[in-house]
Amino acid sequence: MTTTVQPTFPVTHQSAQGLPVPEVNAPLVLNSQVPIGRVEHHARSESVPRGRIMIVDDESTNVEVAKRLLSIAGHDDFVTTTDSTRAINLLHTAEPDVVLLDINMPHVDGISILSQIRSVPKFRQLPVLILTANSHSEIKLRCLELGATDFLLKPIDPMELAPRVRNALQSKQYRDTLVKYTQNLENIVRKRTKQLEDTRRDAIHCLARAAELRDNDTGNHVIRVGRYAGIVARQLELSEDFISDLELAAQLHDVGKIAIPDSILLKPGKLEPEEYEVIQQHVRHGRQIIQPYVGREADTMRGHVRAGAEILSDDNSLMRLAASIAQTHHEKFDGTGYPIGLAGEDIPIEGRITAVADVYDALSSERPYKKAMPREKCFRIMEDGRGSHFDPVVLDAFFRGASEIVRVQVEFAD
Known part of the structure; x- marks a missing residue:
């Protein structure tokens, strides 16, 4: 050895x-x-x-x-x-x-x-x-x-x-x-997540289109409002993920009009006070449509709409955003809006942004009861609502993005 x-x-x-x-x-x-x-x-x-x-x-x-x-x-x-x-x-x-x-x-x-x-x-x-x-x-x-x-x-x-x-x-x-x-598993998860996201977005587009068809004179209104909201949010330097969801969720802001009778929704003349109260209910209907079923309703529906329940789950940030917009886009900065009468920053930022986008599109578009207003007049009316109807910070962001707003308005004109 x-x-x-x-x-x-x-x-x-x-x-x-x-x-x-x-x-x-x-x-x-x-x-x-x-x-x-x-x-x-x-x-x-x-x-x-x-x-x-x-x-x-x-x-x-x-x-x-x-x-x-x-x-x-x-x-x-x-x-x-x-x-x-x-x-x-x-x-x-x-x-x-x-x-x-x-x-x-x-x-x-x-x-x-x-x-x-x-x-x-x-x-x-x-x-x-x-x-x-x-x-x-x-x-x-x-x-x-x-x-x-x-x-x-x-x-x-x-x-x-x-x-x-x-x-x-x-x-x-x-x-x-x-x-x-791990990489293969991550790729599978990304693929499945994208499929779920695509399904979710398709559902939102369908809901938005359904609301649009109920009020066929609005044309591309919901698309323009979504794009306007995205432009304003980008001027406010919000996150890109939030902006992407906001552009889509804002298209559901008037989905509650599905529940409004045609006799009121499509009336060409001025609404009576009681009819206007019915119109105001579209914000509550919108939130109810977007939110998931609760209580025994959920137990009844869950068995055969499980996939839909997942897409429209309250855990889904996009759908929560859409529900918030549907309920708060008619609130006013000074607290005189509806349905709750929220004021200032108590109104969620998505509601304040969509309020600006929605009003501008309503002013600049033709309706059965009015002609489209010139752009400069629309801007003056918007400015008159500073601090009362609109959040001044959000309104400033809207005006900073005016050139993009006009481009979208032309691209998606009715």
């Missing part, structure tokens, strides 16, 4: 991190260690994971010995360098599955290379096996803190190298499999 003695090396300089590094590099293995034949016979009986192995060592002999030992174990994909200054560039071009990294190298030491490897996001989980003759505990601790996968002291037992590399490759393969599975 041969006894292997761990050689020691004098410390004469420090690494870039100020840690002690031995003066000379050590051989990867000692000639007196386990014969290659035994390693070959042992390794060939084991399953060998596929993967590219990168070896960085300034001693070409060490590189060749490592390649030979790993080749005997069944590995055949190698990329190597004895120039530590090329290590990082080679890492990016070769994209190995595991790295065998020496510590004591001229120009750039292994600790610096390890630190650079871990600074690159795609290499943060790359297995890095440290091969060094330096037995100082602070060196080992620093390497482990930087994310070294394993730490082998030279000269190593040839029977250890292949199993350590094999374990590192298997760990990486397992991690890669999990990453791929």
